[in-house]
Amino acid sequence: MNLFYQPNIPEGIHYLDRDESHHAVRVMRLGEKQTIDLTDGRGLFYVAKITRADPKKCEFEIIEKKQIARRDFQVHIAIAPTKNADRMEWFVEKVTEIGVDQISFMFCKNSERKVINCERIEKVAVSAMKQSQQAWLPKINDMVSFKEIFSMNADQKFIAYVDASNPRHLQSAAKPEKNYLILVGPEGDFSKDELELALQNGFEKVSLGANRLRTETAALVSCQILNLKNI
Amino acid sequence: MNLFYQPNIPEGIHYLDRDESHHAVRVMRLGEKQTIDLTDGRGLFYVAKITRADPKKCEFEIIEKKQIARRDFQVHIAIAPTKNADRMEWFVEKVTEIGVDQISFMFCKNSERKVINCERIEKVAVSAMKQSQQAWLPKINDMVSFKEIFSMNADQKFIAYVDASNPRHLQSAAKPEKNYLILVGPEGDFSKDELELALQNGFEKVSLGANRLRTETAALVSCQILNLKNI
Numbered sequence: 458m459n460l461f462y463q464p465n466i467p468e469g470i471h472y473l474d475r476d477e478s479h480h481a482v483r484v485m486r487l488g489e490k491q492t493i494d495l496t497d498g499r500g501l502f503y504v505a506k507i508t509r510a511d512p513k514k515c516e517f518e519i520i521e522k523k524q525i526a527r528r529d530f531q532v533h534i535a536i537a538p539t540k541n542a543d544r545m546e547w548f549v550e551k552v553t554e555i556g557v558d559q560i561s562f563m564f565c566k567n568s569e570r571k572v573i574n575c576e577r578i579e580k581v582a583v584s585a586m587k588q589s590q591q592a593w594l595p596k597i598n599d600m601v602s603f604k605e606i607f608s609m610n611a612d613q614k615f616i617a618y619v620d621a622s623n624p625r626h627l628q629s630a631a632k633p634e635k636n637y638l639i640l641v642g643p644e645g646d647f648s649k650d651e652l653e654l655a656l657q658n659g660f661e662k663v664s665l666g667a668n669r670l671r672t673e674t675a676a677l678v679s680c681q682i683l684n685l686k687n688i
Numbered sequence: 689m690n691l692f693y694q695p696n697i698p699e700g701i702h703y704l705d706r707d708e709s710h711h712a713v714r715v716m717r718l719g720e721k722q723t724i725d726l727t728d729g730r731g732l733f734y735v736a737k738i739t740r741a742d743p744k745k746c747e748f749e750i751i752e753k754k755q756i757a758r759r760d761f762q763v764h765i766a767i768a769p770t771k772n773a774d775r776m777e778w779f780v781e782k783v784t785e786i787g788v789d790q791i792s793f794m795f796c797k798n799s800e801r802k803v804i805n806c807e808r809i810e811k812v813a814v815s816a817m818k819q820s821q822q823a824w825l826p827k828i829n830d831m832v833s834f835k836e837i838f839s840m841n842a843d844q845k846f847i848a849y850v851d852a853s854n855p856r857h858l859q860s861a862a863k864p865e866k867n868y869l870i871l872v873g874p875e876g877d878f879s880k881d882e883l884e885l886a887l888q889n890g891f892e893k894v895s896l897g898a899n900r901l902r903t904e905t906a907a908l909v910s911c912q913i914l915n916l917k918n919i
Contacts, residue, residue: 547778554905556897589899626919666787666919668820674785681912688857688897 459485460587461495464594466503471517478515481507493517498586498594500525525592530687531636533559535606536676537643540569546581548673552680553585553595561598563606567645575599603651607658611638616660617675618642618652624662627679631686639663639683641676689725690716691818695825697728702736702748709746712738724748729817729825731756756823761918762867764790766837767907768874771800777812779904783911784816784826792829794837798876806830834882838889842869847891848906849873849883855893858910862917870894870914872907 461477463470473481481487488510495503495517501524505517534557538545549560560582562573579597586594612635615627631637640647640655647655656662665678692708694701704712712718719741726734726748732755736748765788769776780791791813793804810828817825843866846858862868871878871886878886887893896909 551905551908554899554901555909556899589901591899628916628919666915668785668787668822670785670820674782677782677908678786678912681909682916684897685859685913685916688859 458494458590460590461493462498462583462587462594463495464498466495466497466501466519467499471505471519472509473515473517475513479512481515482510482512487515492520496586496592498583498592500527500592502592527593528556528558528687529634530683531558531611532556532680532683533561533609533611533636533638534641534676534680535561535563535609535638536641536672537565537568538562538570538573538600539644539672542570542574542577544671544673545573546578548676549578549581549597550585551677553582553591554589555677555680556591556684557595557680558593559596559598561606561609562600563603563640564600565603565643565651566648568643569645571600573600604654606638606640607654609638610636612636613638614658614660615639615663615679616642616647616652616655617665617679618647618662619664620662622662624664627663627665627682628686630661630663631683633686637683639679641672641679644672689821691821692724692726693729693814693818693825694726695729697726697732697734697750698730702750703740704746704748706744710743712746713741713743718746723751727817727823729814729823731758731823733823758824759787759789759918760865761914762789762842763787763911763914764792764840764842764867764869765872765907765911766792766794766840766869767872768796768799768903769793769801769804769831770875770903773801773805775902775904776804777809779907780809780812780828781816782908784813784822785820786908786911787822787915788826788911789824790827790829792837792840793831794834794871795831796834796874796882797879799874800876802831804831835885837869837871838885840869841867843867844869845889845891846870846894846910847873847878847883847886848896848910849878849893850895851893853893855895858894858896858913859917861892861894862914864917868914870907870910872903872910875903 509516740747
């Protein structure tokens with residue numbers, strides 16, 4: 458099944474944007490009266506019938522819609538972007554496939570990247586959502602400072618950090634059916650001050666296992682652990 | 689800590705190969721009498737002293753060695769390589785970081801790739817082993833036919849396959865401290881015949897969750913689940 462994306466269906470937009478129109482009409486060779494599956498990325502799946510097979514603006518009419526409830530837990534990952542942008546795109550693709558609700562990018566003392574291409578990241582997330590047949594697009598937040606993270610809400614707040622005081626594994630620390638926020642640091646790790654500040658602000662220090670993981674792997678592993686707590 | 693790799697230390701080879709010598713002498717500017725950390729990828733960590741800082745053949749003498757025991761479980765993933773070779777390299781990097789013992793590539797009915805560049809894959813695994821500070825290099829097997837997989841040993845054998853008969857989640861099916869073998873199919877999935885054959889050969893059908901995952905994501909998720917069963 459091929460899933461198309463049109464975020465503005467609830468606002469009455471009943472056509473595909475240019476890229477999606479091209480894909481439907483030119484690549485998949487869909488024509489009038491053929492049905493397509495769509496999502497608005499806000500929890501709705503639609504079945505629609507093509508009414509005008511224009512490769513630049515493919516129009517459709519809705520036949521059916523189906524509401525998909527939000528999960529009874531929420532995973533929010535705040536990550537310090539890696540120097541290599543590909544690794545961030547890969548991370549977004551994989552956590553979207555596995556299941557993530559919100560992604561924030563944060564600037565830390567040891568960060569090697571200060572800006573992120575949100576438009577590009579959003580495209581990767583849309584593509585992964587469609588590929589994995591989901592109706593909810595993760596919320597992607599632009600770069601914020603480390604301190605701004607503290608104003609974000611969650612039931613359980615974690616910071617991935619390994620030191621001699623041997624923190625608990627995230628798998629033991631996380632409780633089911635919660636809204637989680639987990640911070641994953643840059644290649645040079647969080648500074649001692651950042652760790653201290655996070656602990657003062659209600660974050661719990663957690664381990665992700667014995668191996669030293671790259672930033673994007675740590676984020677992926679934590680996402681997977683939090684999803685597994687809820688199956 | 690920077691970890692160097694020389695697989696033949698047990699056979700008396702006390703120098704780094706060309707790439708590693710260049711990295712040590714030219715990039716890290718290490719000189720005579722400086723110490724380096726090494727692994728042979730076969731369970732040993734070494735501390736060595738550089739005796740000749742040649743950027744083409746950096747010689748060293750062993751000062752200390754430390755044996756790292758094998759884990760009390762083993763993860764063997766047999767995967768049908770994806771059309772896109774990058775996705776396979778990425779998969780090998782990530783499962784090596786997370787923890788994997790053996791990787792096999794298999795050719796299935798719906799496979800889009802018949803050959804794999806084992807030398808390249810091996811390099812990716814070495815790099816990820818070093819990066820994640822491990823002393824065991826996963827064993828990488830060259831492409832085999834789907835049927836050849838059946839002659840491989842394991843305590844628990846799984847095939848990742850989702851259908852209407854609703855298989856168990858791998859997290860419930862896997863028992864701790866076992867040798868696992870899990871099969872992950874190609875983009876077009878296993879054929880019905882392949883599934884049937886696997887079931888007849890003692891494989892258990894398992895699910896990896898509700899979302900439709902790409903081949904390399906499914907393999908990564910299964911690796912992570914099997915590791916988590918053993919923490």
